[in-house]
Amino acid sequence: MVAVVTAAAQDQWRLLDVQAHDIRLTQIAHRQRSLPELAKIAELEKKRQGIDDELVVARTALTDAARELTKAEADVEQVRQRAARNQARLDAGQGSAKDLQAIQHELENLANRQSVLEDAELEVMERQEAAQASVEEATTRREAVSAEIAEAAAARDKQLETLSGEAEGEKRDRETAAGGIPKELLALYERIRENSNGVGAARLYQRRCEGCQLTLPPNDLNRIRAAAENQVLRCEECSRILVRTAESGL
Structure with a gap:
């Protein structure tokens, strides 16, 4: 894993909230295009x-x-x-x-x-x-x-x-979630999301990247364990920002 930027752990966790709102916005847009x-x-x-x-x-x-x-x-x-x-x-x-x-x-x-x-x-x-x-x-x-x-x-x-109302609510909530995230980290997230099917950040859960759904090999896990808490890490497989939590299984 290679550190691209540094950001406080709580700011990296907030990326997951932003990502959740972005996913819901994408789902709403899909529903708008796919109405029966x-x-x-x-x-x-x-x-x-x-x-x-x-x-x-x-x-x-x-x-x-x-x-x-x-x-x-x-x-x-x-x-x-x-x-x-x-x-x-x-x-x-x-x-x-x-x-x-x-x-x-x-x-x-x-x-x-x-x-x-x-x-x-x-x-x-x-x-x-x-x-x-x-x-x-x-x-x-x-x-x-x-x-x-x-x-x-x-x-x-x-x-x-109805869907437009939902989207407006999600946009407001997303703006709130993204409000305190450092601009450099947020810009990195946006660039990755644009090139990765709308997903720029993923949780590391039980040693698996939830972006590409692949379990990380031991060498990658060792690098993650050795990384500082404020290092922003990327998945070697999908290049998404990999967010560590208490459930990462490290």
Whole structure:
């Protein structure tokens, strides 16, 4: 073991309190990122996007059907008006017998044409009704999913508010715990913690480093026994500050 800095034993022990607060802050941050509501909202938003895609298709079909229906109605009305004019001429007996016969023949053709156009108009109307039903059904589903998202978001916000409160409390307690620690020791702790998965100081407990969970070999233990109480020691395996306590097993 190599002494990096020196600090009173009680200041080294206080590092363990700071470390405990830092661990809890890390856990809180993880909980904030891992709330079940976040995954649920993401899933629901994906579902809503799928419904939005359906709505685009259904609304496009509805618009197309409305345009086709307008044209179909105009075509039928045009044939009806022409048939009405011819019928009026026929009823009035205007023209020669040959002309009246031609008018009668055209009326028959117009009747057939009108029948075909009305069938086409009916088919468009049915498609329009189906598209309208699809729009309404998808809209209803979208509203239901949106309500679920709002409910999940409210639950998420409540959880985040609670966790934020916990984090603020931990930060205050950490600041208190770190308040009397020498700046050099605290800076060393922060540097190590940044490069060691958030753990900068670990207790030596029953001859085991609680940072890397490895039992120290006899040579390292002998060095620790020979070190002065105010020496700041580092674990040879994980490089974390190794804090000695009455339970170190030395």
